[in-house]
Amino acid sequence: xxxxxxxxxxxxxxxxxxxxxxxxxxxxxxxxxxxxxxxxxxxxxxxxxxxxxxxxxxxxxxxxxxxxxxxxxxxxxxxxxxxxxxxxxxxxxxxxxxxxxxxxxxxxxxxxxxxxxxxxxxxxxxxxxxxxxxxxxxxxxxxxxxxxx
Amino acid sequence: xxxxxxxxxxxxxxxxxxxxxxxxxxxxxxxxxxxxxxxxxxxxxxxxxxxxxxxxxxxxxxxxxxxxxxxxxxxxxxxxxxxxxxxxxxxxxxxxxxxxxxxxxxxxxxxxxxxxxxxxxxxxxxxxxxxxxxxxxxxxxxxxxxxxx
Numbered sequence: 001x002x003x004x005x006x007x008x009x010x011x012x013x014x015x016x017x018x019x020x021x022x023x024x025x026x027x028x029x030x031x032x033x034x035x036x037x038x039x040x041x042x043x044x045x046x047x048x049x050x051x052x053x054x055x056x057x058x059x060x061x062x063x064x065x066x067x068x069x070x071x072x073x074x075x076x077x078x079x080x081x082x083x084x085x086x087x088x089x090x091x092x093x094x095x096x097x098x099x100x101x102x103x104x105x106x107x108x109x110x111x112x113x114x115x116x117x118x119x120x121x122x123x124x125x126x127x128x129x130x131x132x133x134x135x136x137x138x139x140x141x142x143x144x145x146x147x148x149x
Numbered sequence: 150x151x152x153x154x155x156x157x158x159x160x161x162x163x164x165x166x167x168x169x170x171x172x173x174x175x176x177x178x179x180x181x182x183x184x185x186x187x188x189x190x191x192x193x194x195x196x197x198x199x200x201x202x203x204x205x206x207x208x209x210x211x212x213x214x215x216x217x218x219x220x221x222x223x224x225x226x227x228x229x230x231x232x233x234x235x236x237x238x239x240x241x242x243x244x245x246x247x248x249x250x251x252x253x254x255x256x257x258x259x260x261x262x263x264x265x266x267x268x269x270x271x272x273x274x275x276x277x278x279x280x281x282x283x284x285x286x287x288x289x290x291x292x293x294x295x296x297x298x
Contacts, residue, residue: 044217047215047216048208048217049217049218049242050204050207050208050211050237059197059199062196062197062199063197066196067196068193068196068197068198069198082236083233083235083262083264083270084233084235084236084237084239084240086232086233087231087232087233087234087236087257090232090233091231091233093198105269106269108232108236108269111269113232113264115262118262119261120232120254120255120256120257120260120261
């Protein structure tokens with residue numbers, strides 16, 4: 001039986017984030033079939049607005065791998081990365097980014113600044129969007145609806 | 150006798166970075182007269198290309214302050230922040246950013262994406278550039294010249 005796909009794992013982590021009162025975003029870094037990192041938003045828990053799932057996953061993956069780079073590795077994240085996280089993706093030279101839901105308000109990959117297309121961005125990963133989007137969008141919508149009610 | 154100014158402290162940290170083989174960048178977060186954080190680049194030491202002086206200083210300042218934000222606080226950094234660091238500055242709602250040298254190749258404040266002017270950026274600090282620029286530019290030039298020789 002196949003194990004959970006990386007995006008399914010990221011979505012499970014997003015659900016776990018919501019259960020802890022964090023905006024539901026999960027992120028997984030893979031090197032081939034190996035999970036280097038699996039993290040979720042922890043901004044509230046850490047009192048740190050930079051503790052996005054992607055930033056935590058990237059730092060954990062760097063520690064796990066120990067080469068100072070994530071070239072040849074792939075990031076799976078349930079929401080389009082913001083400028084900060086897109087910058088970290090470029091700095092660590094991730095090969096490929098899969099993201100689920102688009103973020104028209106703060107996304108920086110296919111919305112907003114489209115960082116990877118900019119001349120001041122020195123590494124552009126391959127980007128694949130849409131995988132798991134419906135489940136991620138539902139999670140985000142339900143989380144923010146509950147916050148407002 | 151007046152104590153060292155925040156930018157002088159950041160420049161001293163940049164020199165310390167260079168002495169350890171790191172690109173010379175230092176960053177200080179102040180709340181009024183209080184130093185919340187004073188950090189320098191540690192990308193090589195930590196094997197982490199995201200360990201920019203600003204990111205480390207922002208995380209340390211958040212821990213020191215414990216309020217989950219840096220509103221009312223000011224960042225002094227010896228080089229124009231990149232997209233990642235500019236994103237972190239916006240997320241943490243820093244009041245003011247002083248940067249010394251411009252970075253036409255990777256800067257994201259007065260060069261490149263000019264993040265704080267973008268509609269997808271939800272907090273724009275006041276920006277003051279140029280303070281300490283000559284000393285920072287000299288440090289950077291000498292560091293990269295030595296690397297190439």
